[in-house]
Amino acid sequence: xxxxxxxxxxxxxxxxxxxxxxxxxxxxxxxxxxxxxxxxxxxxxxxxxxxxxxxxxxxxxxxxxxxxxxxxxxxxxxxxxxxxxxxxxxxxxxxxxxxxxxxxxxxxxxxxxxxxxxxxxxxxxxxxxxxxxxxxxxxxxxxxxxxxxxxxxxxxxxxxxxxxxxxxx
Numbered sequence: 746x747x748x749x750x751x752x753x754x755x756x757x758x759x760x761x762x763x764x765x766x767x768x769x770x771x772x773x774x775x776x777x778x779x780x781x782x783x784x785x786x787x788x789x790x791x792x793x794x795x796x797x798x799x800x801x802x803x804x805x806x807x808x809x810x811x812x813x814x815x816x817x818x819x820x821x822x823x824x825x826x827x828x829x830x831x832x833x834x835x836x837x838x839x840x841x842x843x844x845x846x847x848x849x850x851x852x853x854x855x856x857x858x859x860x861x862x863x864x865x866x867x868x869x870x871x872x873x874x875x876x877x878x879x880x881x882x883x884x885x886x887x888x889x890x891x892x893x894x895x896x897x898x899x900x901x902x903x904x905x906x907x908x909x910x911x912x913x914x
Contacts, residue, residue, distance in 0.1 A: 766867030
């Protein structure tokens with residue numbers, strides 16, 4: 746058997762792309778953020794870099810370095826959003842009012858009878874302050890697939906929480 750070439754020994758297969766679950770609203774927000782970054786923030790940062798070069802003349806001045814750091818952040822965020830949009834899988838809000846899935850509004854009750862409501866979304870849309878929890882978070886993962894009346898155990902830093910699913914909208 747002939748020895749393999751260097752390319753074949755060192756070549757690693759491409760990683761499969763990860764699907765990014767999004768609502769139509771979430772996709773729209775990402776597209777607006779991308780537009781803002783490309784058409785507003787990127788030119789502003791480029792102008793700052795240009796101005797700092799002109800003013801100071803030294804490329805190691807703190808203001809110049811700050812502008813370069815901001816440029817790296819903006820470019821990184823642009824690439825991240827483009828990747829999310831390219832791999833987006835749009836899901837519709839569920840019409841199954843029995844089983845928790847992406848897009849479900851879920852009402853739970855804890856052991857003390859306190860009620861909470863969550864919307865199960867994909868990671869990029871998660872915002873716990875708004876009650877939007879990621880399907881990949883401990884809360885979202887514990888709720889997915891559950892039905893009205895089921896109990897969900899959530900592993901939290903303070904201990905294990907037990908919630909009862911009271912409604913799925």
